Amino acid sequence: MDGWARIGVGDIGVALDPSIGNIRALTVSGRDILHTAHWVGTDAAVHADAQVDEHLAGDFFCAPFGGAGVDGVPPHGWTANSNWSAVLRAENEDMAVLKLALDRDVFGARITKELRLVAGQSVLYQIHTISGGQGDLTFAHHPMLRMSAGGHVGFSAKKAAITPGEPLELAHRFAYPARATDLSKFPAADGGSVDLHSYPVETGHEDFVTLVEAEDNDFGWTAVTRFAEDDIVLILKDPRTAPITMLWQSNGGRGYAPWNGRHVGVLGVEDGCGAGAATIAQAASGNPIADEGVTTTLTLHPEQTTQVRHAIAVVPRPEGWAGIQDIAPSKAGLTLTSLAGAQIEVPFDLVFFGN
Template identity: 55%
Template sequence: MTDWARITAGGCEIALDPALGNIRRFLVAGREILHTAHWVGTDAAPLAGAPVDQHLAGDFFAAPFGASDVVDAPNHGWTANSHWSGVTRSQDDDHAEIRLTLDRDVMGARVSKTLGLRTGEAVLYQTHEICGGQGDLTFAHHPMFRMEAGGHLAFSPKRVALTTAPALEPAHLLAYPARTTDLTAFPAQGGGVFDLTRYPGATGHEDFVTLVEAGGAALGWTALSRSAEGDIIVVLKDARVAPVTMLWLSNGGRDYAPWDGRHTGVLGLEDGCAAGALGHAAACGDNAIAAEGAATALALGADVTHTMRHAIAVFDAPDGFGRVRDVVLDGDELRVKGAGDAVLCMAFDPAFFAS
């Protein structure tokens, strides 16, 4: 913890672990927004496996996403499992930034990361650049949130939600494979439907489902309204670069160590360019996600730079606000619309997604 790089602005703080490149903490008014698995920092932490799993917490950038079957890398790639260096910080009265670069190449590409905060906003800004390289590369962000007493999810328009076979774990609620255009009625195992806009329900399942952004979208978003925490978390992405949002529903379905059935009510909101859980090799060719009209890998090149922009905004939820109906970026303001005429507003960097 003493080696974490930190920045603050207003009432917010980011703490990043350069040993893995992971955002370990995002504090808003002293309250932790991101999830940390119960074994992290204890004797129960696994000694084997990828470092990202041993230290499962916060948000990390996976490139390639998931278990790679193309390059020699641990689960979620070297971007989430190895050292980043050249840490520089800048700070003034209005904003703070951390910049750093991955020590290793990824398929010959250099990867850099910039994290930012701005005074008067509860927003974590995150930019990654992948420069050069060769081949096709998947990626995804991986912020994790825990819902102590459940809540609601709302999404920018999606063309389809789908699962691919096999399921992650024997204990699952969704059907594999399956698809629907109605996010409130995803096919469930053994019949019936599962509402993807409500989570969690009964514990004892582990599920993974991919949502494909509607055609032509520039901005994608997910709004997570948490009942016990009394907040609304809005996760925003550049949908032109990250056309899928993958939901990891980790709700007690892994009864083996170090999970021990205790990892409950956790939601991973994984925005990226990937073929869901199918793997890197599948994402480079024909696959079920690509068949829905979404790109599933980035084409690297010697003179090519890919820029991924991602933001997490946190609002206090007023009584009676209800479910999120829409999220709009209008100039220098982020607006979240609720029941009736209710609207929450926060200042937002107008240049962040405009580039």
């Protein structure tokens, strides 16, 4: 047995590895929606820098996000590298719930995780509750999608897109540092521009960009239309707690082990609170993301509790749909509007985000 915790209802199921708090699989009608790196479960995994990379797959909650810059804190924090203990597991024909608690504190804060599935909805609802603690904390979700033939990426309104001061890798397409308000014309390394709505088919690059949510948004979303996989994956957030979306294009730009140039066609859609790839100290001080008018750290307090709500929904791609231009609340849940103006309804619990 793999030791994973599993819940399911109807045609949707989730498998979580409690040893690192990683959602290893999100299945709809038996098909896994999320990405698993090619080295996971092989001898090559020993070359990974941390447990989170050794088991790189699915989605995981990072607290702190990225490289914390704090001695003893692993990449993406203890939430993605240490054990979670089950608190509750319940399933019936209407709903399935799994609750867990992180076995250790994060800067004195206790963190719990709740996964929820609802019959008739191809949606994974997640709640991470951060209680107590002291100091500054960055955090983000880290779902990864495989896009073997590229695809279209739609977004709720963004104020700006910003790359870090330096690229993650020598092989990259984006300009660093750069800023743009038109996501279809982001500055490129070659002096031209790239369309952040389009995931490229060509390989050999690694890129990272932070999108800042528009000020008047009360509902944040990313809609990934995958061409070969023939589906639409919706990643939904509350921008009041997660004001940024970080896009990681991992497309063969890392030639060293365990990546070996084979980690291609992967998109990370990382919603959270932080200053992109910056350390906690950098996120807590002046930085280009904070200059856009958003909070880039969560300030912990012994008497404070914060809930981070996040959802992943899966929709079969209607014939002829090349992408999503808008998502809006509706009586049924969500109305999706295609690039050509066609619409479909998707079941979703809007109360989850307080709407």
